[in-house]
Amino acid sequence: MFAIVIHHYAYHSTFNWGVYNTLYEGALKVNLFLHFFGKLGVDIFVIIGAYFLCEKKFNFKRxxxxxxxxxxxxxxIYIFLAYVLRVKLLIPISLKGILLPFPLPSGYWFVYSYVVMLFAMPFLNIIINSLERAKLLMLISGLIILWSFLVIGCIVFNDKPGTSIDDFGYTSTTFFFLLYFIAAYVRKYSGKILNSKKYTAIGSVVGLLLAVVCSYLADSQKLFNGILDTFDINGPIVIATSVFIFSFFRNCHFSNQVINYIAGSMFGIYxxxxxxxxxxxxxxxxxSSxxxxxxxxxxxxAGLFFRY
Structure with a gap:
C-alpha cells in the first residue's frame, strides 16, 4: 500500500509529467520509477490474496x-464532503452514476477487477487443480506472452490500424486471473529458486535496479512514454519483480501482531x-507536487513526507 500511495502522488498530483521538460529531468525520472513502484504494489497485493484463495473453498461472503x-x-466520504463539510465537489454525480455497476458514488477499478476475480475463484481453482505442473506453467507462459509482451508491444509500437489490446482479451480483470494462476503456481510448485531467500532477494534487487536504470535512461518524451508503457501492471519486469518480492517474504518466517493489525487497515487506506x-x-x-x-x-x- 505504501507503493500504491506514493504512485498516486506521482500520477494524480499537480506535476505535469506527461510533457517531457528537460528543466525537470530529475523529477521526471523519479516520477517514472514511482509509476513502476506503484504497479509493483498492485501486483503484489493481488498475488498475496490469490496465494491464500487458490486453496480455499468459495465463500459468497468474501x-x-x-x-x-x-x-x-x-x-x-461522499456524504462527509458534500453534506458535512459542504465542499463543492468537482465531479458531477447522477443517480445512474451511483447505481452502476455497483451502488457507489465513486468507482474503483481495482475493486471491480478484484470482485470479479473473487466470483471467478471456484472456476479458476478448477482449472488449477485439473492441470499438472507443466501444463499450468504452459498456461501461465502463454498468458504472459499474450497479455504482457504482445499487449505492451502493441502499445509501444502502435503503428497498425485496426488493432487493439482488447483483441487479445487483455483487461485489468483478466490480468488478475493471470496473477491468480501465478500465485497458485508459487504455492504448489515454487521450486528451488522461489523457495530460496538468497535467489528471491537477488531477483528482487535485480528487478528494482532494472527499473531504476530504465527510469534513468528516459531522457526524451519518446523514451519516457515507451518505458512508462512497460511499467504497467502487466509489464514483464513488474510481474517478475512482484513474484520475487512476494516469494522472498513468503520464505521469511516470522510473526508480528502489530504488522498484522496495521495490515488490516491497508484496504481502507486505498x-x-x-x-x-x-x-x-x-x-x-x-x-502540490x-x-x-x-x-x-x-x-x-516530498512524496515520502506526504506519504506519512
Whole structure:
C-alpha cells in the first residue's frame, strides 16, 4: 500500500509529467520509477490474496464483504464532503452514476477487477487443480506472452490500424486471473529458486535496479512514454519483480501482531485516498507536487513526507 500511495502522488498530483521538460529531468525520472513502484504494489497485493484463495473453498461472503466495505467508505466520504463539510465537489454525480455497476458514488477499478476475480475463484481453482505442473506453467507462459509482451508491444509500437489490446482479451480483470494462476503456481510448485531467500532477494534487487536504470535512461518524451508503457501492471519486469518480492517474504518466517493489525487497515487506506471525490482535494489542493520538481531528490523526499 505504501507503493500504491506514493504512485498516486506521482500520477494524480499537480506535476505535469506527461510533457517531457528537460528543466525537470530529475523529477521526471523519479516520477517514472514511482509509476513502476506503484504497479509493483498492485501486483503484489493481488498475488498475496490469490496465494491464500487458490486453496480455499468459495465463500459468497468474501465478495459481498468487499462490496459492502467499499460502499461504506464511498458513501461515507461522499456524504462527509458534500453534506458535512459542504465542499463543492468537482465531479458531477447522477443517480445512474451511483447505481452502476455497483451502488457507489465513486468507482474503483481495482475493486471491480478484484470482485470479479473473487466470483471467478471456484472456476479458476478448477482449472488449477485439473492441470499438472507443466501444463499450468504452459498456461501461465502463454498468458504472459499474450497479455504482457504482445499487449505492451502493441502499445509501444502502435503503428497498425485496426488493432487493439482488447483483441487479445487483455483487461485489468483478466490480468488478475493471470496473477491468480501465478500465485497458485508459487504455492504448489515454487521450486528451488522461489523457495530460496538468497535467489528471491537477488531477483528482487535485480528487478528494482532494472527499473531504476530504465527510469534513468528516459531522457526524451519518446523514451519516457515507451518505458512508462512497460511499467504497467502487466509489464514483464513488474510481474517478475512482484513474484520475487512476494516469494522472498513468503520464505521469511516470522510473526508480528502489530504488522498484522496495521495490515488490516491497508484496504481502507486505498478506499480513502483513491476516492474520486477525495482525490482532487488530496492531490490538487492539499498537496502540490509541482512545487518540488526542480530537484529529483526533493520531489522524491516530498512524496515520502506526504506519504506519512
Amino acid at each position: 465478495p459481498i464483504n468487499l462490496i459492502l466495505t467499499t460502499m461504506f467508505y464511498s458513501f461515507g 478506499l480513502i485516498h483513491e476516492d474520486s471525490f477525495a482525490r482532487p482535494i488530496i492531490w490538487d489542493q492539499l498537496i 509541482k512545487l518540488y520538481v526542480h530537484s529529483g531528490l526533493e520531489y522524491l523526499m
